Amino acid sequence: MPLVSIIALCYNHARFLEAALDSILAQTYPHLEVVLVDDASTDGSADILRRYAAQNPGWQLLLLPENQNNCRAFNRGLALSRGEFIIDFATDDVLLPERITQQVAAFAQAGPRCGMVYTDAELLDESGRFVRHYYRRDARGNLHPRPASGLVFADVLARYFISTPTMLMRRATLEALGGYDETLSYEDFDFWVRASRDWEFQFLDTITTCKRLHPSSMSQRAYRRHDPYLASTIQVCRKALALCRTPEERAALVVRVRWELRQALRHRSRPEARELYQLLSELDAVSPLDWVAFKVLG
Incomplete structure (x- = not known):
C-alpha cells in the first residue's frame, strides 16, 4: 500500500x-x-x-x-x-x-x-x-x-x-x-x-x-491590477511555447494567450498586455481584432 x-x-x-x-x-x-x-x-x-x-x-x-x-x-x-x-x-x-x-x-x-x-x-x-x-x-x-x-x-x-x-x-x-x-x-x-x-x-x-x-483566496484575487498572478501566467506561457512540438499545440497556446490578453486589457494591465501581444506576435497569430483591441486599450 x-x-x-x-x-x-x-x-x-x-x-x-x-x-x-x-x-x-x-x-x-x-x-x-x-x-x-x-x-x-x-x-x-x-x-x-x-x-x-x-x-x-x-x-x-x-x-x-x-x-x-x-x-x-x-x-x-x-x-x-x-x-x-x-x-x-x-x-x-x-x-x-x-x-x-x-x-x-x-x-x-x-x-x-x-x-x-x-x-x-x-x-x-x-x-x-x-x-x-x-x-x-x-x-x-x-x-x-x-x-x-x-x-x-x-x-x-x-x-x-x-x-x-x-x-x-x-x-x-x-x-x-x-x-x-x-x-x-x-x-x-x-x-x-x-x-x-x-x-x-x-x-x-x-x-x-x-x-x-x-x-x-488566491483564485478570487486573479487579474486584479498589480497582482503578480498575470505576470506568472505569462512566464508559464513562455515555458509552454518552448515545450510545444506540433502545430496543434501551438494553436492551443494561441487560444490561451489570446484569452489572457483579453483579461489584461479588460483590467487595464498594460505592461502585461504588451507582453502577451508580443507573445501572440511570436506565435504569428495576431488577428485584426487583437490589433484593434490592443491599440485602443493597450
Missing part, C-alpha cells in the same frame, strides 16, 4: 483550520503522512497547528518565520515528506473521507505513466454552504464536455478545466519537475503545463473535496 503525503499549507486559515485538519483524520485510507506548514500566519493558526501536531505525534510541523508564498512553502513541506503520492492541501478546504482511497485506486488502474489524478469538487461559501459543483452537468448528471484524461498537454494550454484542490500527484512527477517553480506567485497552471508534457493525467468522476470560496 503506497504512502500518501498530505502537505497541509496554512496562511491565516484559523477560522477554517479545524475542519480541514479533522478531514485529514477522517480519511479511510490508512497509510498517510501529514506535514503541516504554516506560512507565517498572523491570526492564531500556529496555535491550532501546534495542538493538532501534539495530539497526532506522527504529524510533522513546520512553522515558517517569514511568509514564503505558496510555491516555496510547498517545496519546504515536500522536502520533509516521503510519500509516493502527494496532496497539496490548502487548509481552508476539506477532504471528503474516501478521497485518498478512491484516488490511489485510480492511480493503480491508470498505470505508471499517470502523473496526476483529479476529480470534481463541491464549492462552498465562507459559511460552509454549498454553492455549486466545480463542473457543470446536465439534468442527468453528465459532464459536457467531460474533463480530459491521458496526454492532455494541448488541453491544458487551451483552457482551464482541472479542479486544483482535488489533485493527487505522483511524487516522481513532482521530482522530475524540481517541485514547484518558486519564482511564480501560483503553482497549478505551471504544474499542469510542465507535467502534462511527459505524463498522463486521469479524471475520476467523483467528488472528493470541498473547496471554499472567500475573498482572500
Whole structure:
C-alpha cells in the first residue's frame, strides 16, 4: 500500500483550520503522512497547528518565520515528506473521507505513466454552504464536455478545466519537475503545463473535496491590477511555447494567450498586455481584432 503525503499549507486559515485538519483524520485510507506548514500566519493558526501536531505525534510541523508564498512553502513541506503520492492541501478546504482511497485506486488502474489524478469538487461559501459543483452537468448528471484524461498537454494550454484542490500527484512527477517553480506567485497552471508534457493525467468522476470560496483566496484575487498572478501566467506561457512540438499545440497556446490578453486589457494591465501581444506576435497569430483591441486599450 503506497504512502500518501498530505502537505497541509496554512496562511491565516484559523477560522477554517479545524475542519480541514479533522478531514485529514477522517480519511479511510490508512497509510498517510501529514506535514503541516504554516506560512507565517498572523491570526492564531500556529496555535491550532501546534495542538493538532501534539495530539497526532506522527504529524510533522513546520512553522515558517517569514511568509514564503505558496510555491516555496510547498517545496519546504515536500522536502520533509516521503510519500509516493502527494496532496497539496490548502487548509481552508476539506477532504471528503474516501478521497485518498478512491484516488490511489485510480492511480493503480491508470498505470505508471499517470502523473496526476483529479476529480470534481463541491464549492462552498465562507459559511460552509454549498454553492455549486466545480463542473457543470446536465439534468442527468453528465459532464459536457467531460474533463480530459491521458496526454492532455494541448488541453491544458487551451483552457482551464482541472479542479486544483482535488489533485493527487505522483511524487516522481513532482521530482522530475524540481517541485514547484518558486519564482511564480501560483503553482497549478505551471504544474499542469510542465507535467502534462511527459505524463498522463486521469479524471475520476467523483467528488472528493470541498473547496471554499472567500475573498482572500488566491483564485478570487486573479487579474486584479498589480497582482503578480498575470505576470506568472505569462512566464508559464513562455515555458509552454518552448515545450510545444506540433502545430496543434501551438494553436492551443494561441487560444490561451489570446484569452489572457483579453483579461489584461479588460483590467487595464498594460505592461502585461504588451507582453502577451508580443507573445501572440511570436506565435504569428495576431488577428485584426487583437490589433484593434490592443491599440485602443493597450
